[in-house]
Amino acid sequence: QVQLQESGPGLVKPSETLSLTCTVSGGSISSYYWSWIRKPPGKGLEWIGYIDYNESTNYNPSLKSRVTISVDTSKKQFSLKLNSVTAADTAVYYCARQGSLYFFDYWGQGTLVTVSS
Amino acid sequence: QSALTQPASVSGSPGQSITISCTGTSSDIGSYNLVSWYQEHPGKAPKFMIYEVTKRPSGVSNRFSGSKSGNTASLTISGLQAEDEADYYCCSYAGSSWVFGGGTKLTVL
Numbered sequence: 433q434v435q436l437q438e439s440g441p442g443l444v445k446p447s448e449t450l451s452l453t454c455t456v457s458g459g460s461i462s463s464y465y466w467s468w469i470r471k472p473p474g475k476g477l478e479w480i481g482y483i484d485y486n487e488s489t490n491y492n493p494s495l496k497s498r499v500t501i502s503v504d505t506s507k508k509q510f511s512l513k514l515n516s517v518t519a520a521d522t523a524v525y526y527c528a529r530q531g532s533l534y535f536f537d538y539w540g541q542g543t544l545v546t547v548s549s
Numbered sequence: 550q551s552a553l554t555q556p557a558s559v560s561g562s563p564g565q566s567i568t569i570s571c572t573g574t575s576s577d578i579g580s581y582n583l584v585s586w587y588q589e590h591p592g593k594a595p596k597f598m599i600y601e602v603t604k605r606p607s608g609v610s611n612r613f614s615g616s617k618s619g620n621t622a623s624l625t626i627s628g629l630q631a632e633d634e635a636d637y638y639c640c641s642y643a644g645s646s647w648v649f650g651g652g653t654k655l656t657v658l
Contacts (some may be wrong), residue, residue, distance in 0.1 A: 436594070469649075476553070476651035477638055492646055526595070534642050535585040535600040541593060 434459040436527050436540035444521075444547050450514040454527030454540060461508045465530035468501060468512045470523040471542070478523075482530060483510055517547045552577065552648035553639055560656040566627040569653045571639030572620060579620040583642035586615060586624045589652075590635045598637075599624060631657050 440452035454466070468480040481491035483501045491499045495514070503510040514521060524542040531537035554572040561567040571584070578584055586599040597606055599615040602622060612627045622641070626633055634657040639650040 476555075477640070477649035479647040479649065490645060528595075531597075532600075534583045535597065536587070536595075536640070537597045537606065539587075539594040539596075 434529060434538045436529065436538055438525060438527050438540045438543040440543065440545070442544060442546060444517055444545060445549050446518055446547055447516055450512070450517050450521060450525075450545055450547070452512045452525055452527075452543065452545070453509050454511070456508045456510075456529075459529075461503065461505050461510070465533060466501075466503065466510045467528045467530055467536060469526045469528055469536070469539075471526070472520070472523040477526075480512065480514075480525075519547050521545070522547045552643070553641060553650035555637075555639060555650035555653045557651070558654045558656065560658055561626075561629045562658045563629050563631065565629050566625060567629060567655065568626075569624045569637055569639075569655070571622045571624070571641075571650050573622070573641055573648065574620055577620075577641040577643040577648050578617065578622050580644070581642045582617065584615065584617060584622040585640045586613075587638045587640065588633075588635045589638065595638070626655070629657055633657055 435457045437455045444450045465482045465484045467482040483489050498515045500513040526542045527540045528536040529538040582602050584602045587595040589595040602617045603615045614625045616623050637653045
C-alpha cells in the first residue's frame with residue numbers, strides 16, 4: 433500500500449520560505465506524477481503543482497513565481513518550497529500521487545503550516 | 550473563493566440516497582470528462598472515490614456513483630451508512646492545471 437507523509441516546520445515567518453518534504457513508502461517514486469495541494473482555513477483545496485518522473489514540473493499559474501518542487505529519488509522524497517510567504521499561505525498542505533495525470537490516488541494526511549511572526 | 554462550487558453541507562438518514570453537486574465552467578468540467586471525487590474523514594488522508602466522472606477505483610463501494618451534465622458534476626451516495634459521514638471534494642482537470650471544490654460536509658442523521 434502506497435503511503436505518503438508530509439514533514440516540515442509548522443510555523444513560518446512572513447516573507448520567509450515555506451519548506452515541506454513528502455516521503456513515499458510502499459511504492460516506487462520513479463514513476464507517476466507527485467503533487468502538492470493545500471487547503472486554507474475555511475476555503476477549498478488548491479492545487480499547487482507537480483513534478484513528474486522525468487523531473488519536469490508544472491505549477492499553478494497563480495503561485496508559479498514563488499513555487500519550486502523537487503524530487504530526491506534516492507530518498508523517495510519530493511519537496512515543496514514556497515517563497516515570500518504571507519498570512520494567505522497559511523493552510524493544511526497535502527502531498528499526493530497522481531496515478532494517472534488526471535486524478536490523485538494517494539494522499540498524505542496533511543500538515544498545517546501557519547505563517548505568523 | 551474555490552474554482553468549483555459545492556454545497557457547504559448535505560444530510561441524509563441511513564439507507565437514503567444523497568447527491569452532492571459540483572458546478573464549474575466551460576473551461577473545466579464542461580470541457581473534460583476528467584472529474585474526480587475525494588472523501589476526507591477528520592485527521593485522515595483524503596480517499597480517492599471516483600475518477601473520469603463515473604469510474605470507481607478498486608475497493609470503492611458501488612454505493613458511490615458519479616455523473617456529469619454540462620458544467621455540473623454530481624456524486625451520489627446510495628444506501629447511506631454512518632461511515633459515509635465525511636467531507637467530500639470534487640476536482641476537475643482544467644487544461645494543464647487542476648481545480649477543486651470548496652468541499653461538502655455530509656452528515657448522516
